[in-house]
Amino acid sequence: MNPTATDNLQACFKLDRPGFSLDVDITLPNRGVTAIFGHSGSGKTSLLRCIAGFEKAAYGHLTFEGQTWQNGKTFVPTHRRPLAYVFQEASLFNHLTARKNLTYAQRRAGHDGPVVGLDDIIDLLGIRKLLEQYPSQLSGGERQRIAIARALMNRPRLLLMDEPLAALDQARKQEILPYIETLKREMHLPILYVTHAPEEVARLADTLVAMEKGRVVALGGLTETLAALDFPIRLGEESGVVIPAVIAEHDPQWQLIRVNFDGGSLWLRDNQTTIGDFVRIRVLARDISLALDGNHASSITNTLPATIDEIGQDEHPGLALVKLKVGSTFFVARVTRRSLHHLKLSVGETTWMQIKSVALVQ
Amino acid sequence: MFFSEADIHTLLLSIKLATVVTLILLILGTPIAWWLSQTRSRFKGVVSSIVALPLVLPPTVLGFYLLLAMGPHGLLGQLTQWLGLGTLPFTFEGLVVASVFYSMPFVVQPIQNAIEGLGQRPVEVAASLGASPLDTFFTVVLPLAKPGFITAGILGFAHTIGEFGVILMIGGNIPEETRVISIQIYDHVESMNYAEAHKLAATMVVFSFAVLLTLYTLTRQTHNKTQIHAP
Structure with a gap:
């Protein structure tokens, strides 16, 4: 600006x-x-x-x-x-x-x-x-x-x-x-x-x-x-981040594409994109869960290590919003306060983000 | 049905009067209707009431005050004398002025209703595209509110043709100058000349019916939202 x-x-x-x-x-x-x-x-x-x-x-x-x-x-x-x-x-x-x-x-x-x-x-x-x-x-x-x-x-x-x-x-x-x-x-x-x-x-x-x-x-x-x-503004289920990214790789066998963002990369469904295209991806807070290690076998494709930057209130007292940093990019996850307590997660710690869904919005 | 020469003169005079008055009213009434439809001024109520006054006033009351106003000591009369036009009562021009007041609501209201029925949206759209208010009026409001203008013209014409009281008050009964159909019918009846009265009266019935029929047919065809305040 x-x-x-x-x-x-x-x-x-x-x-x-x-x-x-x-x-x-x-x-x-x-x-x-x-x-x-x-x-x-x-x-x-x-x-x-x-x-x-x-x-x-x-x-x-x-x-x-x-x-x-x-x-x-x-x-x-x-x-x-x-x-x-x-x-x-x-x-x-x-x-x-x-x-x-x-x-x-x-x-x-x-x-x-x-x-x-x-x-x-x-x-x-x-x-x-x-x-x-x-x-x-x-x-x-x-x-x-x-x-x-x-x-x-x-x-x-x-x-x-x-x-x-x-x-x-x-x-x-x-x-x-x-x-x-x-x-x-x-x-x-x-x-x-x-x-x-x-x-x-x-x-x-x-x-x-x-x-x-x-x-x-x-x-x-x-x-x-x-x-x-x-x-x-309360967005409820629509809370989430939008991140600029660039198409880096096509995987024709599994019909997936890899996009690079500032700090990492994510796999998502191929939508007839061209390598090098600038896109934006949207990750909703409800689609991110947190784990202590990234080695569990799971159907989730995108698992990234991230640092907890901030923990904030959500609309419901049982829920928290967690701001996570990957490289210089921020994600927001919505998790229960009980999970935070059990996993002993606090600001500054490293955790694993399991991202259930990523949408290509542009 | 054939008319006497005197009757034909009154018919032609009535048509001439109604035509002139309708034209003047469309020119004069349109800016008033436009202003009334757009303004947020606190004078809107006052102006609306003045325009609508002839709807509720007895024509004799209106005629009486117009007679005073146009007379040698009235405001209008002094103006016309100062302009070297003499005074207006008992002249065709006097009838025109009086009829313009008398038929004003029948022209202003349909136009105003039609414009208000369009809403502010077309006007805002035109402004956002760079059209000045005058440009907007001619290129957007006029074509979209056309049915309202047609209604206004027809009602103004028909209402002027049928007027009696105001004309009697300020125009009297001068052949080929101020003697219009309604006065002539009155004269025929006064002199027990019912057959002649019938011819003119029946003509008026047929004319009025034809006007209203045209109006309602037109209104239905164009699906417009203009409200018609039947006289």
Whole structure:
């Protein structure tokens, strides 16, 4: 994260609504995907709407790449901000075909965002066959792909996405996520992505902003923030870490791949990857168990020695979260307090992690 | 059915009046409806009430105050005299001004309802894509709320055609200047000329029915959510 004011987004808002208040003061990087994560009612959408200029906070200070969008009496209206916004549910203009929705955005495009060709965007989102349809003739997933394409045609310098997948069923989500990953990879466009789904955070986010009750409760790089035992939002079964890794080896006989991370390597299912690909893997806290030695015969493929870095509280008093260090990478395991006691595990000791499941998330 | 020459004049005058008033109301009422649909101002209630007032006021009351306002000592009257236009009562222009007030709610409300029915979403989407409010109005709101505008135009026209009390108060009964259908029917009845009255009255019934039928058919076809406040 670059601290200079000219190449990031600084947002400070105080907004009071009946039964809800938003009070944030944050600086966000202007590259990659920043996930604004929280449960419903946490104020994440309100924050995004303030940044877009749909809501006018009573007190607001907002600068993007050195341009002031809001400060005191200054309030740049939404249509003069070089941003685009993808809404949760269908937001296509119903009186226009998909193609005309795209050209509507193209004609009003800012002139300083990344140059994009209509054809490139159409291919990026796989929507060529849908162009002559009206929104009412499209499925929810198709409409959302058109909406994302339309936002990109506007050549924004900042893309705001408000739970773009929340209104879709699981199959549709899986259909659209790869497109968002591609767009993240191929377009050099900062994205603010509001979501309440840990899976989307794991797959997409580089930076994580966690919100609760209208306040920012954690902010930082995804890997460090998720590995912090005091991560303030209860994720329950979804607690875990996301680790950057690179594909190192294919094992065609057993249909497995080996990925290297900073400090070790793990085996996981082959998913048609290429050696050298940068990926991220997600290991859930519930999938790690601890043992005193690594020699027991077991069906578990991944057993790694690790140092206990920290032991913290979990939601349930009988459970503990254990932060483990392998090389310079951290894992978090959820184990019972009784096991910790029986195994006599404490901070600084070396133990063996048995990892039951590793997911390739990107 | 054939009409006397005098009846034809009143018919043409009524149609001319309704056409002019409808056009003025669509131009004048649209920004008012747009403002009412978008504003969070505390004056919204006041403006809404003023617009809706003709719905509940007896036309004679409205006509009476318009007569005073447009008269030589009224505010409107002084303005028109200062502009060198004389005073408006008992002129066609006077009827137009009065009818604009009288039919205002029938045009503003359907447009406002149609725009409010769209919600803020299309407006926000357009803004996020760089469309100015004016651009948004013409390229997004107008096409999406079209059924509401059609309803407004038809209702405004039909309501103006049928008006009586206000016109009687401020327009009197001057042939080819202010004598519209409803006044003519009243005159025929006053002079016991029922056959002539029937011709015009029946024409009005057929016309009104045709208007409403068109309106409801159109409304069903376009599946719009615009509410119709039948007169």
